[in-house]
Amino acid sequence: MRVPALRSSPAAALFAAALLALALGLAARPAAAAGEEVTVSIDNFTFTPAEVTVAPGTTVTWVNNDDIPHTVVDKKQAFRSKVLDTEGKYSFTFNTAGDFTYFCSLHPHMTGKVVVKPAG
Numbered sequence: 157m158r159v160p161a162l163r164s165s166p167a168a169a170l171f172a173a174a175l176l177a178l179a180l181g182l183a184a185r186p187a188a189a190a191g192e193e194v195t196v197s198i199d200n201f202t203f204t205p206a207e208v209t210v211a212p213g214t215t216v217t218w219v220n221n222d223d224i225p226h227t228v229v230d231k232k233q234a235f236r237s238k239v240l241d242t243e244g245k246y247s248f249t250f251n252t253a254g255d256f257t258y259f260c261s262l263h264p265h266m267t268g269k270v271v272v273k274p275a276g
């Protein structure tokens with residue numbers, strides 16, 4: 157007797173293997189590579205994720221998802237956004253390795269960090 161489910165199992169196994177390979181490939185990826193983009197959400201007086209590690213050349217975009225205005229200001233003045241209203245965005249491309257601690261100038265207790273270091 158032929159069981160239909162068995163006929164499709166080699167394909168199912170291949171599909172599962174492909175999914176596994178994809179999952180492993182994604183997990184093994186280093187921090188964002190050069191030219192990539194990373195988004196940091198601003199919501200409820202919080203930068204999320206609070207810390208991101210990126211490769212030089214990565215553009216980080218902050219998006220204000222909060223219902224009040226915020227800013228993004230580097231403590232060493234490497235970058236500084238204007239006031240971002242709700243859904244406002246600010247992008248900065250990090251070409252120099254190092255740690256960049258930033259805060260919201262309207263609510264200085266809001267802080268975040270971008271760590272820029274070469275992948276690998």
Ligand SMILES: [Cu+2]
Nearest residue numbers: 226260262263
């Ligand atoms: Cu703020």
